[in-house]
Amino acid sequence: MIGPTDLQRLLRGPSGLGTQSLYLTQLPADAPEPEPAAQGRPAPGDPVPGLYHHPVAEPDPDRVEEVSRRIKTWAVEEVQLFPPEWEDQFDGFALGSYMTTCHPDAPTVDHLMIATRLMAAENVLDDTYCEDHGGSPVGLGGRLLLAHTALDELHTTPEYRPAWAESLQADAPRRAYHSAMRYFTEAATASQADRYRHDMARLHMGYLAEAAWSQTEYVPQVWEYLAMRQFNNFRPCPTLTDTIGGYELAADLHALPALQRVIALAANATTVMNDLYSYTKELDSPGLHLNLPVVLAQQEQLTDREAYLKAVRIHNDLMHAFEAESATLAASFPAPTLLRYLRGFAVWVDGNHHWHRTNTYRYTLPDFW
Ligand SMILES: CC(C)=CCC/C(C)=C(/C)COP(=O)(O)OP(=O)(O)O
Numbered sequence: 356m357i358g359p360t361d362l363q364r365l366l367r368g369p370s371g372l373g374t375q376s377l378y379l380t381q382l383p384a385d386a387p388e389p390e391p392a393a394q395g396r397p398a399p400g401d402p403v404p405g406l407y408h409h410p411v412a413e414p415d416p417d418r419v420e421e422v423s424r425r426i427k428t429w430a431v432e433e434v435q436l437f438p439p440e441w442e443d444q445f446d447g448f449a450l451g452s453y454m455t456t457c458h459p460d461a462p463t464v465d466h467l468m469i470a471t472r473l474m475a476a477e478n479v480l481d482d483t484y485c486e487d488h489g490g491s492p493v494g495l496g497g498r499l500l501l502a503h504t505a506l507d508e509l510h511t512t513p514e515y516r517p518a519w520a521e522s523l524q525a526d527a528p529r530r531a532y533h534s535a536m537r538y539f540t541e542a543a544t545a546s547q548a549d550r551y552r553h554d555m556a557r558l559h560m561g562y563l564a565e566a567a568w569s570q571t572e573y574v575p576q577v578w579e580y581l582a583m584r585q586f587n588n589f590r591p592c593p594t595l596t597d598t599i600g601g602y603e604l605a606a607d608l609h610a611l612p613a614l615q616r617v618i619a620l621a622a623n624a625t626t627v628m629n630d631l632y633s634y635t636k637e638l639d640s641p642g643l644h645l646n647l648p649v650v651l652a653q654q655e656q657l658t659d660r661e662a663y664l665k666a667v668r669i670h671n672d673l674m675h676a677f678e679a680e681s682a683t684l685a686a687s688f689p690a691p692t693l694l695r696y697l698r699g700f701a702v703w704v705d706g707n708h709h710w711h712r713t714n715t716y717r718y719t720l721p722d723f724w
Pocket residue numbers: 474477478481558587588589590591592626629630633
């Protein structure tokens with residue numbers, strides 16, 4: 356039988372998973388907001404004050420360098436991912452350290468490259484189809500569906516297949532999706548590839564809801580926003596932790612309702628964390644860019660600061676629920692691949708936080724402290 360200490364080691368490390376304190380996580384509705392940092396405004400690279408998170412192990416610098424070198428070559432030479440004037444933004448995104456930190460158990464750089472190409476592809480589509488690098492809600496459904504066929508190919512008559520195949524080279528998101536998916540399917544099992552397609556369909560559905568609300572200037576209720584963000588979400592990135600780790604979590608284990616809940620809680624926590632770090636960037640973008648503090652302020656008549664601090668609390672509740680349910684699942688179902696998968700997920704969440712915290716090129720915290 357697996358004990359609490361084993362669980363702690365397997366799932367996280369220093370954060371006390373599997374201990375009784377994990378179950379005392381849900382703050383009552385009227386609990387005080389997290390205390391602002393006593394020392395005032397956080398310095399660039401500091402975490403959001405009051406944010407529940409875990410430190411990460413420093414990634415192997417040789418791997419970071421090699422992944423950074425190879426992803427740039429892929430982006431420039433294989434898929435023409437960005438025009439020359441966006442080179443600084445591509446470099447500032449720091450994909451090499453991002454993916455090396457999120458996947459410390461990858462057996463080789465080739466494995467890391469699979470995750471890194473997909474991350475680059477996902478972001479170029481979001482930027483150029485949805486966001487302020489030429490994106491627009493108008494016509495997004497058609498563009499997304501056609502790009503999705505780069506992941507989930509068109510099966511049709513010989514007459515129409517060549518036009519479809521040619522379309523996969525028509526823009527950077529499709530070139531990148533198509534190429535990244537080819538590398539991924541060479542390494543993944545059929546069920547891992549199917550899992551990824553399903554997660555990407557979820558992501559695209561989230562983009563569509565966000566776009567529809569933007570077109571009609573609808574400000575969702577808080578729960579509606581959280582539902583949209585459960586789909587417009589990082590989920591496709593950590594769910595492939597097993598492929599990048601060089602093993603497979605069997606489809607029937609992945610489908611366990613308890614694991615599906617753990618995945619959703621973790622992915623939601625890490626996506627709300629993005630809302631906190633990207634808050635000022637999104638306030639500066641054209642139009643009203645929905646994120647959790649913005650929706651809370653409007654729908655619950657909170658000041659911007661109160662709303663931001665409430666969003667921190669929501670993030671922390673989601674993280675605690677993720678960790679508690681992960682520990683419960685691990686204790687009741689200690690299959691080795693499931694334990695490794697849960698650990699991979701937790702490490703990915705920590706790595707994603709680390710990347711956001713340290714990416715001061717992209718993110719700046721608001722002045723609420
Ligand atoms: C799956 C993936 C990495 C998609 C790219 C964007 C996305 C859905 C996120 C979860 C990140 O959120 P957001 O679009 O708000 O990103 P920035 O705040 O612009 O960094």
